[in-house]
Every structure is written in structure tokens, then in C-alpha cells.
Amino acid sequence: MSTQQSEQRHFSRIAFDAPATLVCTDSERAWLSKVLDVSLKGALLVRPSDWQGTRGQHCTLEIKLLGDQVVIGMEVLVAHVEDDHIGFTCHQMDIDSASHLHRLVELNLGDEALLQRELAELVAIIPTATPPQDV
Numbered sequence: 001m002s003t004q005q006s007e008q009r010h011f012s013r014i015a016f017d018a019p020a021t022l023v024c025t026d027s028e029r030a031w032l033s034k035v036l037d038v039s040l041k042g043a044l045l046v047r048p049s050d051w052q053g054t055r056g057q058h059c060t061l062e063i064k065l066l067g068d069q070v071v072i073g074m075e076v077l078v079a080h081v082e083d084d085h086i087g088f089t090c091h092q093m094d095i096d097s098a099s100h101l102h103r104l105v106e107l108n109l110g111d112e113a114l115l116q117r118e119l120a121e122l123v124a125i126i127p128t129a130t131p132p133q134d135v
Helices: 003-008 095-109 112-125
Strands: 014-024 030-039 042-046 058-065 070-081 085-092
Touching: 014 042, 014 095, 030 095, 042 058, 042 070, 058 085, 070 095
Parallel strands: none
Antiparallel strands: 014 030, 014 058, 030 042, 042 085, 058 070, 070 085
């Protein structure tokens, strides 16, 4: 990772080994992969040998926990592509997935104050909907 990427990172990454499925919006194909690490805002996966995606591409990522009993689903953007791995930034996930991811990070981070700071930062960058105006 470059110094610039390291300086831009705001969320702690947790080394994690889990199976994952990746589907990109411009393809009907699903790729099986493995998670290398995960954070509250993204994930790093092993790059499937036949995956030809590009930076900025929209994909759906499913991380399988507990032998497929729990799935963390994310709508992601490809942040960077390397020879052997792909980095993703999460831009949307459902509440159940967010809850599972929060718990996973909480158990592995071991620092409640750091987790709370990261959650506050995550909430601060999520765009909020403007309430409808009464006419």
C-alpha cells in the first residue's frame, strides 16, 4: 500500500479469512473469492484469476460467516486492483449486514474507544436524506 493510501485510511482493517462472492453490475457472472481483511467501510479480497474488473466499477459483495449461516452483503465500488487482490469501498449495506460487520470489527479490534470513533466518522460521511417540505 502506498503512503498516500495509508494516510487516507480512516477505518481500522481487520485481518479476516472468509469466503466471499462477488458480482459486478456489468456481468451476470459470480466470482468466488476469499476475504483478506475487512473494515467498517470496505474489504480486501483475493483477486480471482479470471476477474477483469476495473477501478470505479459497481459490484455486490457477499461475505459468508459461520458456514453460510450469516452473510454480510455490501454494495461496493472497486477502489484499487492489484495483481493478486482487489480493494473495495462500501457505499451501501442493509441494517443486518451492518450489525454483523459492527460485531465482527468490535470483537477483533479490541479497543472500544477506537470503534466508537470509527462509527462516528462513518455516520458523519453517510449522506442523509432531506425530509420532504410541507407545501
